[in-house]
Amino acid sequence: WTKAKEEEEEEEEEEEEEMEMDEVRDILSNALESVGTTGSFATGKSNMALPSPDLHVDGVGAVNLAMGLQLADAEKLMAASSPAPFGKGMETVVDESVRKARQ
Secondary structure, three states: OHHHHHHHHHHHHHHHHHHHHHHHHHHHHHHHHOOOOOOOOOOOOOOOOOOOOOOEEOOOEEOOOOOOOOHHHHHHHHHHOOEOOEEEOOEEEOOOOOOOOEO
């Protein structure tokens, strides 16, 4: 009896979630339908040649992450950084077998 009751409750929860998603879809659909435009399409363009505005490193300059970190940029970052230390008891140590990170 308990298993049947649990299954019934799970089904009810799934139905409630589906109803909630239907409601969200309706709200979103109505919102999109209310947008007034004079055109029938939209377009956009990204300029991948521009550096990512959120990453500028002193001594390195702008690092372009638009297409992922490139080897040349990674090498510049490695040259401008040092191994990151960490606390071990009362000491601050660098041990790349424990933490292989840069700062």
